[in-house]
Amino acid sequence: MADPISQQIMEAVDIALKTIWRTDGYNTDLGNRVYEWRKAPVNIEDAECVIYRDMAPSITRSVGEDIYELPVEFILIGQNDNIPKIARSMYADIVKCLFANETWGGLAERTVILPPEDVEYIHHEHTFAGIRFRAIIDFRTTQGDPYTQA
Amino acid sequence: MTLAEQISADRDTYFNDWGKTVSYTQTRRNETSSITAIFTNEFELVDLVDHQVETMTPELIVKDEDAPYLEDGDKIVRNGVTYYVRGIRPDGYGLTTLMLSKD
Numbered sequence: 001m002a003d004p005i006s007q008q009i010m011e012a013v014d015i016a017l018k019t020i021w022r023t024d025g026y027n028t029d030l031g032n033r034v035y036e037w038r039k040a041p042v043n044i045e046d047a048e049c050v051i052y053r054d055m056a057p058s059i060t061r062s063v064g065e066d067i068y069e070l071p072v073e074f075i076l077i078g079q080n081d082n083i084p085k086i087a088r089s090m091y092a093d094i095v096k097c098l099f100a101n102e103t104w105g106g107l108a109e110r111t112v113i114l115p116p117e118d119v120e121y122i123h124h125e126h127t128f129a130g131i132r133f134r135a136i137i138d139f140r141t142t143q144g145d146p147y148t149q150a
Numbered sequence: 151m152t153l154a155e156q157i158s159a160d161r162d163t164y165f166n167d168w169g170k171t172v173s174y175t176q177t178r179r180n181e182t183s184s185i186t187a188i189f190t191n192e193f194e195l196v197d198l199v200d201h202q203v204e205t206m207t208p209e210l211i212v213k214d215e216d217a218p219y220l221e222d223g224d225k226i227v228r229n230g231v232t233y234y235v236r237g238i239r240p241d242g243y244g245l246t247t248l249m250l251s252k253d
Contacts (some may be wrong), residue, residue, distance in 0.1 A: 041204045044205040080253070123253075132200055
C-alpha cells in the first residue's frame with residue numbers, strides 16, 4: 001500500500017529542505033543539516049540547521065472528501081559573528097524554499113507560512129540565534145481515506 | 151591584618167595558584183596589557199526557541215584593579231584564541247567575572 005498523503009508531503013518537504021545550499025542560490029547551507037522530529041540537543045558547532053515536525057492536522061469533512069490543514073513547525077538555528085544577518089537569511093531561505101514547492105508536487109493545494117512565533121539570540125562561546133515558526137499545508141483526500149488524494 | 155587586607159591576600163593566593171596570563175585590550179582606549187586571570191569554559195545546555203543547544207560558556211575572572219575600565223566588546227586573547235567581553239559581573243569584593251564570546 002502507498003504511503004498516506006501526509007507522509008508523501010513530508011517526504012517532499014524533507015527533500016526540498018535539503019536543497020538549501022549557498023551553491024544553489026540560497027544564502028545559507030541549511031540543507032546540510034535537516035532533522036525531522038529531532039528531540040536531541042543540537043551542538044552549536046553544527047548550526048546552521050533546521051528541525052521540522054508535522055503536528056496534528058485539522059480535518060474538515062466535505063462532500064466526498066476530507067480537507068486537511070497540516071501544521072508543520074520549523075526551528076532554525078544558526079551561529080555566526082553577524083547573527084542578525086544569518087537569522088534573516090535562514091528565514092528567507094526557508095520561505096523561498098517553501099513557496100517554490102508550495103503544492104509539494106501536486107499533493108497539496110497550497111502552503112501558508114505563518115509569522116515567526118519565537119525569535120531568540122544568545123551570547124555564549126558563540127553568538128547564535130533560533131527562529132520558530134509554522135507553515136500550514138492544505139490538502140484533500142477522499143473521504144475517510146488518507147491514502148488517496150481527492 | 152584588616153579584613154580588606156585578608157580578602158586581598160586570599161585573592162592573590164587564589165590567582166597565584168589558578169591564574170594564567172592573558173592579553174586584555176580595553177577597546178575604547180586601545181590599551182593592551184597582560185593580566186593574570188582565571189579562565190573557565192563549562193558545558194551548558196541552553197534553551198533556544200523550544201529546543202536545546204549544546205554550547206560552552208567561557209568566562210574569565212579578573213581582579214578589578216587589573217581591568218578598571220571594563221566594557222562590553224573589550225578583547226581577551228588566551229592561548230591564541232580571541233574572545234570578546236559580552237557580560238560583566240562584579241562581585242563587589244574586588245573580583246569581576248567576564249562572560250566571553252568568540253563572536
